[in-house]
Amino acid sequence: MDIEVLGGLSVRMNGVSITPTAPKPRRVLALLALHVDQVVPVAVIIEELWGAAPPRSARTTLQTYILQLRELITEALAHGEDERCTAKDVLATLPGGYRLEAGGGTLDFREFERRAAAGYRAMAAGDYAGASRRLSDALSLWTGAALADVQPGVRIATEAKRLEEARLCALDQRIEADLHLGRHRELLPELTVLVSRHPTHESLQGQFMLALHRSGRRGEALDAYQRLRATLVSELGLEPAAALVRLQRSILMANTGAQPVHPAVAGRQFAEAG
Known part of the structure; x- marks a missing residue:
């Protein structure tokens, strides 16, 4: 099956x-x-x-x-x-x-988990090229939103949300690996779309700022921070995470030599400069 x-x-x-x-x-x-x-x-x-x-x-x-x-x-x-x-x-x-009963065959969601886990292990070992490759391989299994053509009740909606969170986590780490590999210019088109879809996702927003900064677009990186801060305050009543504030300060200081650090906790941690 x-x-x-x-x-x-x-x-x-x-x-x-x-x-x-x-x-x-x-x-x-x-x-x-x-x-x-x-x-x-x-x-x-x-x-x-x-x-x-x-x-x-x-x-x-x-x-x-x-x-x-x-x-x-x-x-x-x-x-x-x-x-x-x-x-x-x-x-x-x-x-x-x-x-x-599956009786063998392929299960795309379990294959995704297997491939993503291999990517996370490569990331933890500092093998950023391997992590990017393996996480891209995992993400290639997705053809759209989870169970996009099923009218969900509460149980399926919960499972679909869990799968989407796993997808976003893998995407976040694949982008982080690519930042380590110096692919900031190549990432900008993808990140531009992602930050529009996820306006309060601090990890993606931080990665977008860093990619802009390293592409010589310092002003746009600072504008992105201000938009994020305004959105967080108005929609969630929250200030940006401390690591994001440090990233903004490092951009203000034009500290272009800093290296990003991959997130330790999804959601509130993100790649940061120095």
Whole structure:
């Protein structure tokens, strides 16, 4: 079974899609895919589909959705060689819930985690070229927002947010590695887009300032700091982190020889000069 959630939802067996088009069965499959090889309790699926006030027919309706998924699985199994495997083996009913069995194949979100972890290890070892390469490789698995074509309930929305945070963390560290490699000019187009999408993300904003500064655009780097500070104060009631203030001061002093330091904690730490 091949599962993709880093973009649109795609679940395939023997090269055949088992992804339904109807919104709620699609949501059931997405939730099972996110927890593949694990039992997902019926109560959790019902909450995902109907929230805190499910209809009396919720369990019966869920069973109908499971049946629809099994029909798609049966069609896909017909294209395989294992005649003993049934749809109930792939989408199993267990006490209290259901479990989707991967049975091998590719899971893009787990592959992303594996590749990103290799990038983080390279970063920690000071291998910035290797970190940039491995993290770029991990990020290449993404084709859009997580589960972009699934109408999420609370459970899927939480999982999608977690995946997006992991993506942003990997992106932040890949940019940090590239800054260490002196690629500040090449980074500017990408960072310009990112800071627009994430106006309060101090790590990205700090990296943008540093890339501008090292590209000889000191005034624009200082303007970026002032925009960030105004946004943080007006939207969150916060002043910029101390490391960001130090970066601004180093730019004011035109300390171009300083080297960035990669973030120790995502969100409030970022690359800084001297």
